[in-house]
Amino acid sequence: MQVIGLCRFSFPALGSFQIEHETLEERRRYLYDPKRLEERFRLFESSTLPCFREHTDEDFVLLVAVGECLPKSAFDRLHDLTADIKQIQIVQKSAETDKKHRHIMKDILHTARTDPDQPCLQFRHDDDDAVSVDFVERLRDAAEDCKTLMSRNHTVGIDFNKGFIARLNSEGVHVAETFKSLIGVGLGMYVSGGCKHTIFSFAHHRIGRFMPVVSYPDAPMWVRSMHTSNDSWGARNSNEELQPLTPKQEGEFIARFAIDQNRVRQVHSAGWT
Template identity: 55%
Template sequence: MQVIGLCRFSYPAIGGFQVEHDSIEERIAFLYQPDRLEERFQLLETVALPCLRAQTDPDFELIIVIGDSLPKQHRDRLHDITAGMPQIRIVSEPPRRQREVMKELLQKARRDPSKPCLQFRHDDDDAISVDFVERLRASVDDCAGLVKRHKTVAFDWTRGYVAEMGADGIAATEILRTLYVASLGMYIRGGCPLTIMNFAHEKIHRFMPVVSDSGPPMWVRTHNGYNDSRQKKVKPVPVEPLTREQEGEFRARFAIDADQIRRRFGR
């Protein structure tokens, strides 16, 4: 079964952000600030990409969506750091309505729309467990009766970490959270035109059955200087530095290397 992921990398969508701007030019200027883009690349290189390279089931695709105005040096850098990852396809788009363009890209990515597929979203500053694709695919078999009766079914792994990355390494805390973007997948029946981008992730349970699993930690959400959802006043999440043992667990579970974090963020 085809598995398709979607990642937005500083794409200047019309809508789709909690931080508002008066014009698309202001949004582009905000997204392409040198310090912001440097942080996004740091997180992409050390958090979001390693877990994809290490997937126990490598049979998936990931579309990375960028703006057609992304400066050439950043476009080249993105191609360089994703080289050697055949699952990744970088797509350049002009500013358009967020859901419109994302739905269109996902629909076009289906090799055979008459057959079912699995879809997921992947934020450029988060990680999924190295066995996410394997578990997502297996969940369809585990819930064969459910997917037979419904055109769409969501699969939600609710245990993960909030983490902060810095020159001192990783500080984190384990939490339970339902319907977060990371480790939320969606089954779509053959012939059904819906995509995971038809729905706000936190509201997806209103439209289809959701199978929740609170087993092993399946995601890492980073808190950083440019989280879109944290640009307004929000309650801070206390985190603590990982022990060496916990660093080993992060490396095994998410392919996040604390020593690489220290080197990359210590510059």
């Protein structure tokens, strides 16, 4: 079964974000502010890319959606950072004023389906988060677990609801283990053959209103980062108590997420580019 992920990297369309702007030009100025872009690149390099580089199931595609207006220096940097990960495809799309963000993402996913008449598994991913290196493997396992349920529904949510809230910076990694449902990271969806819905057809926190959702709380499957440019107000202003990784957790982060605390310190301590 085809597995397709979609990650937006500072994509400048209107809608589907909590931080709103009146015009596309305002959104571009916000997203492409050099300080913000630098923070996103550092998080992308130290959290997102390592876990997909080390995935146990290599049979998936991760589409990284960027605007055609992304500055060339940023596009070149993105290309260089992802060049060694064969599953990543950078997709440049125009941010059209008459087409909302959600519809653009749906078009990208529809185009990526190699056979729309066959079922597929989809997931969404933010450029500042991480999933476990066995995330795609676990998605396939879930599809096998839920064969009967999926045969009776066009769409089924797959929610891995255990993970870590984390802050990654020059001081290393500070975390709190938690259970959170339908937060986007660690969330997948089965889509039947011929179905026109995608994982971007629904707000992630409301997906359970439209389809059955199967939850797996057994193992930490994601790392959601907290930082100054989070789209979510709650994430930007979180007062969650985060603690430095214990020696045991350092090993767990390397094994489960391919996140090496020493590499995190190095990436986030580098001079501004």
